[in-house]
Amino acid sequence: MPQLIHRPYAILILVVTATLFAGNHISARIAFEHDTGLLLAILLRGLTALSLMLIIAYRQRASFAIPAGQRFWVFSLGILIALQSLCLYSSIVRIPVAMSLLLVNTWPMMFILASWIMGKRQPDALTFGLLFFILVGLALVLDVTSLGNMTAEKQIGIILGLLAALFLAITMWLTQYHLHALPGSVRSAYTMMTVVAVMIIAGAMDWVPGGLKVPQATEGWFGLLGLSILYGIAFTLLFVLAPRLDMGRNSPVLNFEPVASLFLGFVFLGQFLLPMQLVGGAIVIAGILAIGFKGQ
Structure with missing residues (x-):
């Protein structure tokens, strides 16, 4: 077992990683505001991640052979990540980045509910209470009393953000219950290969008009x-250092991403949320952190 990084440093690394992920989404919004195609953004991002994963897999001398029973799940994982990326970036175009990321970060709640329904975990009162706590915060973030007065674009952005969370929850489910035995670098490489292939096919078939348009x-x-x-x-920082970061204990720190996006979104995009929405965001993040650290 690799030697664990001292916890304060591990938390710092995860905070930096979450900030980098937030910066990625801020950069995406800037790119989209200057007519960059949605598919092109995901394609270039996927190619970058794929190149890094192939380098890591090569250095680890990992085998790319996939057991016959897992090929369907590996392919499904790539399709889900492609759909999740499309939904998330499409949401970011329509609503503030921080709101999109808060919606996406509800995936642990969906994962827990699915685990209860599928009998993988037993429900408990504390977790149920925390889920209700998160829903209250989410209602404040979305300002549900004014949903009927929102533009159609904003309503679509909210729906897409929730769909991105759903696809991510399913992805995590497949990874945990069907693909846990496959080396991470190999699984990630095949996932990115599928994402890149989907973006190329979607662009060639013009499924998303202007999807491969270059910035203007x-x-x-x-x-x-x-x-x-x-x-x-x-992506690489998280993957390479994950075995030493005690992710079972520290992974909830990654929920710092929406917080970082609030600051970055204000600085680079001039975006802001109303005070009540900020309170709701704090409630959502606190609830997710509480679930993540519960029982650690």
């Missing part, structure tokens, strides 16, 4: 480059 301004190119580099660094 220098800022768009910087956004496109930024989202690829930041995602690649964060």
Whole structure:
């Protein structure tokens, strides 16, 4: 077993990683505001992550052979990540980045509910209470009393954010219960291969009009480059150091991502949430952290 990094440093690394992920989404919004195609952004991000995963797998001398019984699940994982990426980036285009990320970070709640329904875990009163606590916070973030007055674009953005969370929850389910035996670098490489292939096919078939459109301004190119580099660094940092970060204990720290996006979104995009929405966001993050650390 690899030697664990001292916990304060592990938490710092996870905070930096969450901030890099948030920066990736801020860069994506900048790229999209300058007419960058949705598919092109996901394609370039996927190619960057795939290249890094192939390098890691090669250095680890990992075998790329997939047991026959797991090939379907590996392919399904790639499709789900492709759909999750499309939904998340489509949500970011329509609503503030922080709101999108708060919606996506409800996936642990969906995972827990699915675990109860499928009989993988036994319900308990404390977790149920925390889930209700998160739902109250989410209602404040979404300002549910004014949903009927929101534009159709914002309503679609909220739905897409929740769909992104759903796809991510299913992805985590498959990883934990069907693909846990497959080496992480190999699983990630095949996942990114599928994502890249889906984006190329979708672009060639014009399933998303203008999906492969290049940026129309220098800022768009910087956004496109930024989202690829930041995602690649964060993804690789998390993957390489995960065995030493005691993720079973410290992974809830990654929920710092929406907090980082609030600051970055204000600085680079001029986005902000209403005070009550900020309170709701704090409730959501606190609830998710409580669930993550419960029983540690």
